[in-house]
Amino acid sequence: xxxxxxxxxxxxxxxxxxxxxxxxxxxxxxxxxxxxxxxxxxxxxxxxxxxxxxxxxxxxxxxxxxxxxxxxxxxxxxxxxxxxxxxxxxxxxxxxxxxxxxxxxxxxxxxxxxxxxxxxxxxxxxxxxxxxxxxxxxxxxxxxxxxxxxxxxxxxxxxxxxxxxxxxxxxxxxxxxxxxxxxxxxxxxxxxxxxxxxxxxxxxxxxxxxxxxxxxxxxxxxxxxxxxxxxxxxxxxxxxxxxxxxxxxxxxxxxxxxx
Numbered sequence: 602x603x604x605x606x607x608x609x610x611x612x613x614x615x616x617x618x619x620x621x622x623x624x625x626x627x628x629x630x631x632x633x634x635x636x637x638x639x640x641x642x643x644x645x646x647x648x649x650x651x652x653x654x655x656x657x658x659x660x661x662x663x664x665x666x667x668x669x670x671x672x673x674x675x676x677x678x679x680x681x682x683x684x685x686x687x688x689x690x691x692x693x694x695x696x697x698x699x700x701x702x703x704x705x706x707x708x709x710x711x712x713x714x715x716x717x718x719x720x721x722x723x724x725x726x727x728x729x730x731x732x733x734x735x736x737x738x739x740x741x742x743x744x745x746x747x748x749x750x751x752x753x754x755x756x757x758x759x760x761x762x763x764x765x766x767x768x769x770x771x772x773x774x775x776x777x778x779x780x781x782x783x784x785x786x787x788x789x790x791x792x793x794x795x796x797x798x799x800x801x802x803x804x805x806x807x808x809x810x811x812x813x814x815x816x817x818x819x820x821x822x823x824x825x826x827x828x829x830x831x832x833x834x835x836x837x838x839x840x841x842x843x844x845x846x847x848x849x850x851x852x853x854x855x856x857x858x859x860x
Contacts, residue, residue: 604687611699613681616642618722625719626684634674636689636712637704640682640720641667654825655832656733666770667716674713675766676704681722696852697750698743705751708763730818733832734839741775741843742853748772749847775844777837 608627612618622640629638641664670676683700691706693699704714748755748767755772757764788801811834814827843853 607687608684609687609690610682610684611703612683612722613724616681616722616724618682618720622682622720622722626682626717629715629717630684630686634713635715636707636710637676637683637685637714639676639684639704639714639716640722641716641718642681643721643723655829658829659832659836668718670766670770671714671716673762673766674715675708675762676714676716681724682720694750697747701744701747702750705747705754708760709751709754730835734835737836737839738843738846739853741840742847742851743843744771745775745844745847746852774837775840778841 608630610623610626618640626638626640629635667676681700683703685703685707689707689710689712690703693702708714748771754760755764755767785804788797788804791797792801807830810827811830814824814829814831817824818828818831846853
């Protein structure tokens with residue numbers, strides 16, 4: 602309430618953005634239905650290795666999804682640089698993150714949340730598995746805690762498009778390892794038919810190759826495709842752990858970034 606301005610902009614401390622970023626982000630608020638604008642974060646790597654290449658591939662996929670969500674005005678999170686009108690601000694609970702809570706809150710109020718493609722901010726990404734695991738776990742934990750806090754956003758009768766985005770983009774992703782376990786268990790129970798035996802062997806092969814990718818990564822041997830497969834499981838398992846912790850009431854309120 603003490604800020605003497607119409608638009609509030611929040612950012613991470615470790616980003617670098619262009620001098621015209623503020624102009625581009627503010628221009629969007631000429632439309633009354635826009636409640637939040639965020640910039641895309643381009644991650645650069647101090648060390649270009651197999652893991653960071655896999656990370657880059659993941660972010661290309663992620664930006665494609667968020668571009669589509671932005672066109673519908675239902676982008677479900679902020680990024681390293683986020684702006685919103687002061688009138689839409691709501692005090693942020695201590696156990697939640699501002700860059701996700703505020704976009705969720707603004708969506709809940711019926712405003713559009715979009716991404717501005719003219720602004721790209723730069724930040725460093727992690728170069729090792731431990732750092733990547735921690736950030737994925739924390740993000741899933743915070744996002745799940747926020748969805749529990751604002752569960753009406755997942756109600757399709759109140760927020761149809763927003764709930765569709767959150768259930769498919771967020772919840773569906775966190776449940777992937779559970780689906781793998783269910784499919785593997787069902788497959789074991791119906792072994793005996795050639796097609797099911799083949800599917801079982803295919804699953805074993807995928808898991809074995811992911812494990813091999815992890816071993817090769819630890820030993821420093823480069824293998825782009827196996828590392829991508831290992832990275833896929835790393836991201837999904839870490840997010841599911843963060844999701845599960847949030848369901849059982851554990852919230853990660855303190856973040857200690859890897860340096």
